[in-house]
Amino acid sequence: MPAQNKDEGGWKKFVWNSEKKEFLGRTGGSWSKIFLFYLIFYGCLAGIFIGTIQILLLTLSDYKPTWQDRVAPPGLSHFPRSDKAELIFSPDDVETFLKYTKVMKDFLAPYDLESQRDQMKFEDCGDQPQTYKERGGLESDMGVRKACQFSKTWLGPCSGIEDRDFGFSEGKPCLIVKLNRIVNFRPKTPKTNDSIPEEAQYKVQSHVIPIHCTNKKEEDAGKLGEVKYYGIGEGFPLQYYPYYGKLLHPQYLQPLVAIQFVNITLNTDIRVECKVYGENIYYNEKDRYQGRFDIKLGVHRS
Structure with missing residues (x-):
């Protein structure tokens, strides 16, 4: 029973360590940096994707196929x-x-x-x-x-x-x-x-x-x-x-x-x-x- 209580305490302590103010082993500042990094990273990817699509759309015409020489x-x-x-x-x-x-x-x-x-x-x-x-x-x-x-x-x-x-x-x-x-x-x-x-x-x-x-x-x-x-x-x-x-x-x-x-x-x-x-x-x-x-x-x- 004591060993079981010890394991339960270790698991709970990993989820939230009240002494070090850590959640899943990281402090609030650490989680903020990770969140900010991925926000910027995926924001850049989305920007590149949207920019590429916009550039592609500028080359297209609403009235005729761009590569009409390939039309049978x-x-x-x-x-x-x-x-x-x-x-x-x-x-x-x-x-x-x-x-x-x-x-x-x-x-x-x-x-x-x-x-x-x-x-x-x-x-x-x-x-x-x-x-x-x-x-x-x-x-x-x-x-x-x-x-x-x-x-x-x-x-x-x-x-x-x-x-x-x-x-x-x-x-x-x-x-x-x-x-x-x-x-x-x-x-x-x-x-x-x-x-x-x-x-x-x-x-x-x-x-x-x-x-x-x-x-x-x-x-x-x-x-x-x-x-x-x-x-x-x-x-x-x-x-x-x-x-x-x-x-x-x-x-x-x-x-x-x-x-x-x-x-x-x-x-x-x-x-x-x-x-x-x-x-x-x-x-x-x-x-x-x-x-x-x-x-x-x-x-x-x-």
């Missing part, structure tokens, strides 16, 4: 789009294509001309291909820029206005295609026809980025049938570029191209590849949507 060329997107990159349906069964037409209707909703009447936000850039629509530099004090109007009526039978099924119920499906947005990117038309398939060379014209679809596999040659293109110049007109970003171009609408397969071979799944052609548009086999896309298309009738 634009991807090519299409609607409708499935996870398996295939559109297999039957014109005789609405349920097989209803999800596709719903996606297309939702996507085209902002392209209703009634939504683009505000002249403070939109301007008429014409329905013929023109050169770039320059609206000042990104860092200028011009504020929010106007966007070019794009009417879905230009997409013809693929607009969803007269044919609410976008050709699916007739076995003539449509795809709506767009180039993905890149801030301040200016697509350039092809310099020559060398990079364009012979059957698509007629598409080359001033102020338009052409698009062309064909069968991806040789064994599908002749099965795709006629392909029709709708939109300004049947491609992507340059007056819709450059894009100034979400802050400066909140109402921006990308130009669209509608592609319709009017007499595709029935009851056969065909791998279709669509490409856009331009001087500064490239392709990457590891990225199936960079400058192109491919999709399995099948129209099946019983």
Whole structure:
């Protein structure tokens, strides 16, 4: 028992030594110096961290990526789009294509001309291909820029206005295609026809980025049938570029191209590849949507 009392007294004395006025073996002055040291030490670390972040923020722009030279060329997107990159349906069964037409209707909703009447936000850039629509530099004090109007009526039978099924119920499906947005990117038309398939060379014209679809596999040659293109110049007109970003171009609408397969071979799944052609548009086999896309298309009738 005395030994136990002695141990208890030693432990209590270590926590608080009333004779030396020590707490956990240190006096108040010693604890004050340690606290002051760590306060200064961590204060300096926090100051360095905050200063570094502030310096970094000074190098960033609110309107464009700092390292835009590392941004890949634009991807090519299409609607409708499935996870398996295939559109297999039957014109005789609405349920097989209803999800596709719903996606297309939702996507085209902002392209209703009634939504683009505000002249403070939109301007008429014409329905013929023109050169770039320059609206000042990104860092200028011009504020929010106007966007070019794009009417879905230009997409013809693929607009969803007269044919609410976008050709699916007739076995003539449509795809709506767009180039993905890149801030301040200016697509350039092809310099020559060398990079364009012979059957698509007629598409080359001033102020338009052409698009062309064909069968991806040789064994599908002749099965795709006629392909029709709708939109300004049947491609992507340059007056819709450059894009100034979400802050400066909140109402921006990308130009669209509608592609319709009017007499595709029935009851056969065909791998279709669509490409856009331009001087500064490239392709990457590891990225199936960079400058192109491919999709399995099948129209099946019983």
